[in-house]
Amino acid sequence: MTERIVVVGAALVDSGRLLAARRSAPPSLAGCWELPGGKVEAGERTEDALVRELREELGVDAEVLSRVPGEWPLRSPYVLHVHFARLREGSSSPAPLEDHDDLRWLASGEIWDVDWLDQDVPAVREVVELMGVRDGGVRG
Numbered sequence: 001m002t003e004r005i006v007v008v009g010a011a012l013v014d015s016g017r018l019l020a021a022r023r024s025a026p027p028s029l030a031g032c033w034e035l036p037g038g039k040v041e042a043g044e045r046t047e048d049a050l051v052r053e054l055r056e057e058l059g060v061d062a063e064v065l066s067r068v069p070g071e072w073p074l075r076s077p078y079v080l081h082v083h084f085a086r087l088r089e090g091s092s093s094p095a096p097l098e099d100h101d102d103l104r105w106l107a108s109g110e111i112w113d114v115d116w117l118d119q120d121v122p123a124v125r126e127v128v129e130l131m132g133v134r135d136g137g138v139r140g
């Protein structure tokens, strides 16, 4: 059976805005925007992987909230899972420390202003839908 590796992405929300991160590498993905996160390591809980990745990549202390239902195929063998997350009180603001060269907090009318990775578009669409539905519920 083909190995399947989960990449976990954060729908990091704050005051109704969603954080988008612009990849700086590899060249095939550089310049496009994604949900920050990374690969879940063997034996690691997805939520723990997300907290770890957000600390490494953005220097933040994040709290993982609910999972966005669904799973989106990436380049084999990767599949994307997404969880809502928010910054814990006292966390630093996100900074593009690793893998990214720009960050943007997108308000609801700005979500499609950035050039998302093609494979992220269906996941982002789902996130936006849920942010609307849960308005007030997932706001950080």
Ligand SMILES: Nc1nc2c([nH]c(=O)n2[C@H]2C[C@H](O)[C@@H](COP(=O)(O)OP(=O)(O)OP(=O)(O)O)O2)c(=O)[nH]1
Pocket (backbone or CB within 6 Å): 007, 008, 009, 029, 034, 035, 036, 037, 038, 039, 040, 053, 074, 075, 078, 080, 099, 117, 119, 120
């Ligand atoms: N983090 C993240 N990766 C994504 C998204 N969409 C997408 O195709 N990918 C791809 C890019 C990479 O091939 C893979 C995850 O790689 P990564 O570089 O973020 O993960 P990582 O930090 O664990 O990687 P590594 O450098 O430790 O190998 O999934 C997304 O929204 N978020």
